[in-house]
Amino acid sequence: MNPVLIAVIVLGAVALVCGLLLVMASHFMAVPVDEKFLALREVLPGANCGGCGYPGCDGYAKALADGREEKTNKCSAGGNEVAEKLAAACGKSFEEAEKRVAFVQCRGEIGLTEKKDEYQGTKSCQAARLLFGGDGACQYGCLGYGDCAAICPQGAISLIKGVARVNPERCIACGQCLGACPQRIIALIPFNAPVKVACSNKEKGAVARKKCSGACIGCSLCARNCPAEAIQVEGNLARVNYERCEGCGACQGACPQKCIL
Amino acid sequence: MSEVSKLLLITFSMIFTENYVLVQFLGICPFLGVSKEFDSCLGMSGAVIFVMTLASAVTWLVYTFLMVPLGLEYMSTIIFILVIAALVQFVEIVLKKFIRPLYESLGVYLPLITTNCAVLAVTLLNIEEHYNFIESVVDGLTAGIGFGLALILFCGVRKALERAKPPKPFEGLPITLVAAALTSMTFMGFVGIADRLFG
Numbered sequence: 001m002n003p004v005l006i007a008v009i010v011l012g013a014v015a016l017v018c019g020l021l022l023v024m025a026s027h028f029m030a031v032p033v034d035e036k037f038l039a040l041r042e043v044l045p046g047a048n049c050g051g052c053g054y055p056g057c058d059g060y061a062k063a064l065a066d067g068r069e070e071k072t073n074k075c076s077a078g079g080n081e082v083a084e085k086l087a088a089a090c091g092k093s094f095e096e097a098e099k100r101v102a103f104v105q106c107r108g109e110i111g112l113t114e115k116k117d118e119y120q121g122t123k124s125c126q127a128a129r130l131l132f133g134g135d136g137a138c139q140y141g142c143l144g145y146g147d148c149a150a151i152c153p154q155g156a157i158s159l160i161k162g163v164a165r166v167n168p169e170r171c172i173a174c175g176q177c178l179g180a181c182p183q184r185i186i187a188l189i190p191f192n193a194p195v196k197v198a199c200s201n202k203e204k205g206a207v208a209r210k211k212c213s214g215a216c217i218g219c220s221l222c223a224r225n226c227p228a229e230a231i232q233v234e235g236n237l238a239r240v241n242y243e244r245c246e247g248c249g250a251c252q253g254a255c256p257q258k259c260i261l
Numbered sequence: 262m263s264e265v266s267k268l269l270l271i272t273f274s275m276i277f278t279e280n281y282v283l284v285q286f287l288g289i290c291p292f293l294g295v296s297k298e299f300d301s302c303l304g305m306s307g308a309v310i311f312v313m314t315l316a317s318a319v320t321w322l323v324y325t326f327l328m329v330p331l332g333l334e335y336m337s338t339i340i341f342i343l344v345i346a347a348l349v350q351f352v353e354i355v356l357k358k359f360i361r362p363l364y365e366s367l368g369v370y371l372p373l374i375t376t377n378c379a380v381l382a383v384t385l386l387n388i389e390e391h392y393n394f395i396e397s398v399v400d401g402l403t404a405g406i407g408f409g410l411a412l413i414l415f416c417g418v419r420k421a422l423e424r425a426k427p428p429k430p431f432e433g434l435p436i437t438l439v440a441a442a443l444t445s446m447t448f449m450g451f452v453g454i455a456d457r458l459f460g
Contacts, residue, residue, distance in 0.1 A: 003332070006331060006332075006333065007333055007336055010327070010328075010331055010333055010336070010340075011336065011339065011340060011343070014323075014327075014340055014343055014344065015343055018343060018344065018346075018347030019347075021347065021351060022347060022350055022351060022354070025351055025354045025355065026354055029354050029355060029357075029358040029359075030358075031357050031358055122424050123426070124424075
């Protein structure tokens, strides 16, 4: 018999046996998969960012399918669109997803503030902070070594003039940068927040101003000018209560330091 | 040479002197791809050990009882690829059904190494060296362990690299390859030891 023919036949036979084996295996040993889980998982964006509080989209879909999780609006990456589909798939009424965005509460750009010493170690905020609380004149401000930018799964954070800046179009509000920042100056705020305080300094006004000419000096002018009483000054630092804020912008005009953006 | 000392020789040479990744430069793709995180290193190593051992056993049987009688020794590469690919798929299905935790820890990595060159090399070299069944299985197992060792060691090197600041043109993959070369040089030091120890 022709050796080529033998080779072809044997290879074909081996392939056939393997194929049959796999078909039988997948038929007899099929693991039933929850239909609801698959449907929910299909809806989720697959960013696996953890913004919902579960380990990845699989985790959230599983929790929803099992009935452990009630809320269908937890996916910050997907926003309203996904929340609507999830609610439909679970047979629940649609709740609007609160679209949020990360915001770095510091505007200590080069020029407004200075470095108090020269740091030459590992380019990491975590490491820089271990050495006398960082190299910035203001010990509360952004260190500018980009730990947040490194962890951001969307590449939404970039360093501009030595301060981390979030691109709101890209941010999916997963909150990973909040934990990565050793200064804890990144916050999740509503996407459409009309005003935001770009400072985290808690020192007394004169001291803060000396270190950074863009610092909040805790003068309370914003709080006094706010018609909705949405701003409170605690520890020499103004903070906006977004549930009350009406977005009139009176605080921005009143702020002598122009640190309310 | 007694059987036991031959097995010891195989073990030692597969892990150190003939390490598939660092000495023979096979399976470089997963070596560079999965060595960033320690957890994925462990998962990948587990999958490689598992598949190499199984593939060695199965391909030895296929070769000895199917290909030799039919005079098809020259077809080993293509038939082995076929058999290994089918085997990995089959094992994946079985694991999914019966050993769920193992499936979940190896799951992602199994399809990745279906037709990996290191896995294929193990099975082909088993035949080339005229190993018997036991020797083939031990060879597969220890080659997998050697792969895992290289992967985990290199993971440590990469962690250190992350903190280093190489010149601009070397950033990223180039410096990783340089580091891999240096790691591989350390393994060159084992050459010659095995024969003296077990020969």
